[in-house]
Amino acid sequence: xxxxxxxxxxxxxxxxxxxxxxxxxxxxxxxxxxxxxxxxxxxxxxxxxxxxxxxxxxxxxxxxxxxxxxxxxxxxxxxxxxxxxxxxxxxxxxxxxxxxxxxxxxxxxxxxxx
Amino acid sequence: xxxxxxxxxxxxxxxxxxxxxxxxxxxxxxxxxxxxxxxxxxxxxxxxxxxxxxxxxxxxxxxxxxxxxxxxxxxxxxxxxxxxxxxxxxxxxxxxxxxxxxxxxxxxxxxxxx
Numbered sequence: 010x011x012x013x014x015x016x017x018x019x020x021x022x023x024x025x026x027x028x029x030x031x032x033x034x035x036x037x038x039x040x041x042x043x044x045x046x047x048x049x050x051x052x053x054x055x056x057x058x059x060x061x062x063x064x065x066x067x068x069x070x071x072x073x074x075x076x077x078x079x080x081x082x083x084x085x086x087x088x089x090x091x092x093x094x095x096x097x098x099x100x101x102x103x104x105x106x107x108x109x110x111x112x113x114x115x116x117x118x119x120x121x122x123x
Numbered sequence: 124x125x126x127x128x129x130x131x132x133x134x135x136x137x138x139x140x141x142x143x144x145x146x147x148x149x150x151x152x153x154x155x156x157x158x159x160x161x162x163x164x165x166x167x168x169x170x171x172x173x174x175x176x177x178x179x180x181x182x183x184x185x186x187x188x189x190x191x192x193x194x195x196x197x198x199x200x201x202x203x204x205x206x207x208x209x210x211x212x213x214x215x216x217x218x219x220x221x222x223x224x225x226x227x228x229x230x231x232x233x234x235x236x237x
Contacts, residue, residue: 013166051229052167052212100166111157112225114166 011035013115015101021121027089030118033082034103042112043076043086044100052100058084059106091122125149129213129228136203137236144198144231146187146213155216156180156189156196161230162209170198170211208235 014033022028034041042057056066061078069076073092078084088095098119102112130145148154155174159167171180176191187198196213213228 052227054225102166111169111172112159112167114168116164116166 013101013103013113015099015115015118017118018116019119019121021123022091023123024092025090026122027087028091028095028120028122030086030099030101030120032084032086032101032115034084034101035113036082038103038105038113039081040104040106041078041084042102042104043084044102044114045097046100046117047097055086088120091120093122096120096122125151125154125215125226127213127215127226127228129211129231132210132230132232133234134231135234135236138205139202140235142198142200142203142207142233144211144213144233146196146198146228147194148196148213148215150191150194156187157214157216157225158185158187158196158198159212159214159227160209161212167212203233203235205235205237208233 013035016031039060043055045053045055053068055068056076057064058078061081074088076086098117100114100117102114104110104112126149128147157172158170160170161167170185171182171187173180173189176189179186179188185198185200187196189196210230210232212230214225216225
C-alpha cells in the first residue's frame, strides 16, 4: 500500500502565479479531503469529495481556490492567482466513507508564495 | 457547531515522564473520538480511537478514555520517549463515526528531552 501520494512536496512561486497541487488517494477509498495547515489557524478542511463528487466546499477560502476530482484516483487543488497569505502546508487525505474508517493523510505540499 | 479544544503547547517533558494532553469536545450527538499524531515533515496518522462512552483506545503505549460525563478524551502515556516528540491532534467525528465530519483541535506540540 503506497499510501496517499501528493506532489510536489515543495512549491515556491511568485504572487499572481497559478499553483496546482496533486493528490492520488489510496486505491479503493471513496472519500477525499483537502486540508490546509498554518501556525495561526491550525488544520482547516477546505473541501471533501465522496465518490468523486464535491460534498462540502464551505472551507474554500475564496474563488481563487478550486478543486477537482476527475476520477477515483486523482484530485487537484488549484490556486489562481496565488497570494503570499496562501503560504501553508496543504494535505490531501482519503478514507472509506462512513463507519469508523480513519483518515489517511499524504505527506503534504509545502507552498511558499513570495 | 462541533468543536474540539486541546491544551495549548508546546508541552516539554523529560524522557520517562508521565504524559497527559487534555482534550474536550462539544457534546452534540454521539461522536466517535480520535487522536492523530503528526511527526515532523509528515501528514497526520491515526494513533487511537474510541467510538462510544467508556471505551478506551490504546496504541504504542498511549491511552485515552471516552468520558461522556466530562466530554473529555485526554491522551495519556506512562513513560514517554524522545521518539514521541510530535504534534498531537484530538478530533471528533459525526455520530456515524465517518471521516466526513471530522473536526480537529488545534494540535499540541510535544517535545521530549533526553
